[in-house]
Amino acid sequence: MLDERKAAILRAVVEEYIETAQPVGSAHVAQADGVEVSSATVRNEMAVLENDGFLRQPHTSAGRVPTEKGYRFFVDHLSRPARLAGRPAEEVRSFFAQAHLEVEQMLSDTSRLLSDLTNLTSVVVAPGPAEARLLSVQLVGLSTTAALLVVVLSDGTVEKHAIDLPGGVGPERLGAASAHLAAHTVGSLRTAVRPVPDTGDAALDGVVSRAAAALAGPPPSDPEQLYVGGAARMAQAFDAIETVREVLGILEQQFVVVSLLRDVLDRGLHVAIGTETGMAPLAECALVVAPYDVEGERAGTIGVLGPARMNYPQALAAVAVVSHRLSDRLTEG
Amino acid sequence: MLDERKAAILRAVVEEYIETAQPVGSAHVAQADGVEVSSATVRNEMAVLENDGFLRQPHTSAGRVPTEKGYRFFVDHLSRPARLAGRPAEEVRSFFAQAHLEVEQMLSDTSRLLSDLTNLTSVVVAPGPAEARLLSVQLVGLSTTAALLVVVLSDGTVEKHAIDLPGGVGPERLGAASAHLAAHTVGSLRTAVRPVPDTGDAALDGVVSRAAAALAGPPPSDPEQLYVGGAARMAQAFDAIETVREVLGILEQQFVVVSLLRDVLDRGLHVAIGTETGMAPLAECALVVAPYDVEGERAGTIGVLGPARMNYPQALAAVAVVSHRLSDRLTEG
DNA sequence: AACTAGCACTCTGTACAATCGAGTGCTACC
DNA sequence: GGTAGCACTCGATTGTACAGAGTGCTAGTT
Numbered sequence: 001m002l003d004e005r006k007a008a009i010l011r012a013v014v015e016e017y018i019e020t021a022q023p024v025g026s027a028h029v030a031q032a033d034g035v036e037v038s039s040a041t042v043r044n045e046m047a048v049l050e051n052d053g054f055l056r057q058p059h060t061s062a063g064r065v066p067t068e069k070g071y072r073f074f075v076d077h078l079s080r081p082a083r084l085a086g087r088p089a090e091e092v093r094s095f096f097a098q099a100h101l102e103v104e105q106m107l108s109d110t111s112r113l114l115s116d117l118t119n120l121t122s123v124v125v126a127p128g129p130a131e132a133r134l135l136s137v138q139l140v141g142l143s144t145t146a147a148l149l150v151v152v153l154s155d156g157t158v159e160k161h162a163i164d165l166p167g168g169v170g171p172e173r174l175g176a177a178s179a180h181l182a183a184h185t186v187g188s189l190r191t192a193v194r195p196v197p198d199t200g201d202a203a204l205d206g207v208v209s210r211a212a213a214a215l216a217g218p219p220p221s222d223p224e225q226l227y228v229g230g231a232a233r234m235a236q237a238f239d240a241i242e243t244v245r246e247v248l249g250i251l252e253q254q255f256v257v258v259s260l261l262r263d264v265l266d267r268g269l270h271v272a273i274g275t276e277t278g279m280a281p282l283a284e285c286a287l288v289v290a291p292y293d294v295e296g297e298r299a300g301t302i303g304v305l306g307p308a309r310m311n312y313p314q315a316l317a318a319v320a321v322v323s324h325r326l327s328d329r330l331t332e333g
Numbered sequence: 334m335l336d337e338r339k340a341a342i343l344r345a346v347v348e349e350y351i352e353t354a355q356p357v358g359s360a361h362v363a364q365a366d367g368v369e370v371s372s373a374t375v376r377n378e379m380a381v382l383e384n385d386g387f388l389r390q391p392h393t394s395a396g397r398v399p400t401e402k403g404y405r406f407f408v409d410h411l412s413r414p415a416r417l418a419g420r421p422a423e424e425v426r427s428f429f430a431q432a433h434l435e436v437e438q439m440l441s442d443t444s445r446l447l448s449d450l451t452n453l454t455s456v457v458v459a460p461g462p463a464e465a466r467l468l469s470v471q472l473v474g475l476s477t478t479a480a481l482l483v484v485v486l487s488d489g490t491v492e493k494h495a496i497d498l499p500g501g502v503g504p505e506r507l508g509a510a511s512a513h514l515a516a517h518t519v520g521s522l523r524t525a526v527r528p529v530p531d532t533g534d535a536a537l538d539g540v541v542s543r544a545a546a547a548l549a550g551p552p553p554s555d556p557e558q559l560y561v562g563g564a565a566r567m568a569q570a571f572d573a574i575e576t577v578r579e580v581l582g583i584l585e586q587q588f589v590v591v592s593l594l595r596d597v598l599d600r601g602l603h604v605a606i607g608t609e610t611g612m613a614p615l616a617e618c619a620l621v622v623a624p625y626d627v628e629g630e631r632a633g634t635i636g637v638l639g640p641a642r643m644n645y646p647q648a649l650a651a652v653a654v655v656s657h658r659l660s661d662r663l664t665e666g
Numbered sequence: 667a668a669c670t671a672g673c674a675c676t677c678t679g680t681a682c683a684a685t686c687g688a689g690t691g692c693t694a695c696c
Numbered sequence: 697g698g699t700a701g702c703a704c705t706c707g708a709t710t711g712t713a714c715a716g717a718g719t720g721c722t723a724g725t726t
Binding site for chain 2: 717718719720
């Protein structure tokens with residue numbers, strides 16, 4: 001643990017570095033709020049902080065820069081929680097005051113909002129297959145050999161599954177299959193569909209069982225849809241173009257990002273800094289995440305990704321308020 | 334028009350510059366295929382080409398670099414059409430041999446394929462509201478005040494529209510509204526839905542007319558869905574990070590990109606170079622596009638975006654073959 | 667008349683030295 | 697324990713020299 005003075009110095013270094021992106025010298029720190037000692041004393045303390053791994057010097061006779069450990073300590077113990085106020089707060093308010101009938105569009109817009117609020121790249125993971133009830137199940141023939149299983153869920157989402165048809169199942173029998181299927185599935189939870197009994201008609205049963213299997217499995221199209229907003233801001237955050245390329249490469253791998261967010265939350269973190277993310281290309285990045293709920297259940301995740309020297313209080317505040325509002329919105333409908 | 338020798342020299346400059354990204358000197362050009370004169374002669378010719386606006390010198394005593402006009406001439410008259418062969422051809426074959434039941438997933442994968450083939454950023458615009466027939470129209474109640482209009486089209490896509498319900502329309506009457514609506518719309522073309530007659534029941538008519546209006550309008554969720562692949566490659570193409578940021582910024586504006594592609598095709602172009610795109614931030618970029626068809630009708634567009642010094646023959650070949658295969662695939666199902 | 671060899675010239679990129687300045691570590695002092 | 701002062705370090709900047717690539721022009725050749 002750090003004594004109060006070291007803590008104040010560390011905080012001053014982190015805050016100034018976040019602002020300027022330049023190594024911070026003892027003279028600047030000595031002038032900071034909460035530091036009431038001379039630059040010489042600051043230098044001594046900074047040497048200790050460096051020894052303890054909170055700071056490092058890019059080279060002799062440069063200022064100090066926070067290490068991962070330094071950021072971590074800052075986030076855990078030093079950052080004063082920010083509140084969104086003024087223009088940004090207004091932005092959030094008006095955003096959630098608008099009607100957003102389509103969930104997909106709303107999440108995509110949310111991603112943009114979050115990116116605008118923080119000036120960072122944002123990620124929004126759509127709700128997973130929720131504990132939603134089946135409101136409607138219907139088989140629609142596309143051709144003589146293929147049908148579409150269309151499922152409407154109580155959360156307002158629509159799933160579709162392509163189903164191959166055995167030869168000789170015409171429209172009228174497809175209708176019967178559809179009705180039979182609906183009779184035995186509508187009303188159950190998406191994740192707990194009971195087996196559908198046979199109809200006694202072999203051809204029909206083939207269709208019904210295929211459809212039931214599709215229902216039981218996860219939605220095929222987007223295992224977990226990801227919306228990325230403000231990727232261009234990544235190019236503002238770093239001046240090494242190689243870093244930008246690597247990070248953008250990661251962001252294109254939907255599955256990787258979704259897993260990463262889940263993993264961070266599973267570890268009980270809201271902030272993952274540098275190597276804490278477990279991904280080498282993100283060594284210079286930090287990730288701030290928060291889950292959001294639908295009907296009181298963990299549904300999805302939102303987050304922002306930026307350089308490790310991001311404005312954590314601001315990012316945390318933005319992510320928190322947006323996840324909160326989003327939960328409300330998705331719950332009330 | 335250029336005489337044969339100037340043409341050969343221009344071609345050599347463009348081809349070498351595309352390969353090396355370095356200004357090309359007369360000595361290199363003199364060694365190129367199709368140029369059988371000495372470097373001194375090449376120099377004289379290059380001076381003329383520069384005067385005519387096909388080439389420019391970054392500074393005195395540097396080599397020459399193609400101008401926009403130079404690239405344009407190259408694309409129109411000098412480039413020898415490439416054919417995909419070997420590994421890339423195999424990649425395309427195996428891609429389209431796979432089953433892709435969901436259109437959205439397929440387009441997203443196609444975007445990735447195109448990016449892999451060309452090592453450029455790719456864009457794929459989903460088919461617009463096609464001349465598809467309505468296979469199924471259904472109203473599903475979500476709550477006492479909201480319902481979902483679920484429409485299945487003959488091209489296998491599913492649209493959903495949120496509909497507000499007037500008070501007092503319970504499930505059973507919603508069913509009636511749904512049946513009435515379906516009876517008068519199923520089978521018609523998506524773009525030519527006839528007016529739905531009244532039912533004689535005021536509350537029901539309110540619902541039906543709202544739903545009919547939603548049907549008549551364009552699909553609300555994605556006016557024209559865009560899939561961007563390999564955005565990270567943009568960071569390889571330029572070393573000025575500012576350029577990368579600007580281009581990525583454009584790519585995030587779905588509507589802008591979709592309009593841009595449409596606009597280029599409307600002008601009868603397959604290649605738009607630099608300012609031909611009409612977008613200032615794309616001054617150093619070029620765009621290669623091709624439409625694809627569904628059932629013989631223009632349905633969507635694919636393209637690649639990269640630096641103006643891209644490999645045009647390769648990009649054209651890739652875009653052409655992918656659009657062709659995609660048309661086949663989407664038409665046959 | 668067309669082409670080319672040769673050469674003077676121009677400009678960039680790199681290497682190297684000198685200088686500047688921000689910042690440190692240490693020591694002596696309060 | 698805290699601080700003022702100072703020698704020292706090292707990156708960044710500036711200036712200079714120089715090599716290399718490439719040009720434009722001229723004079724000579726075919």
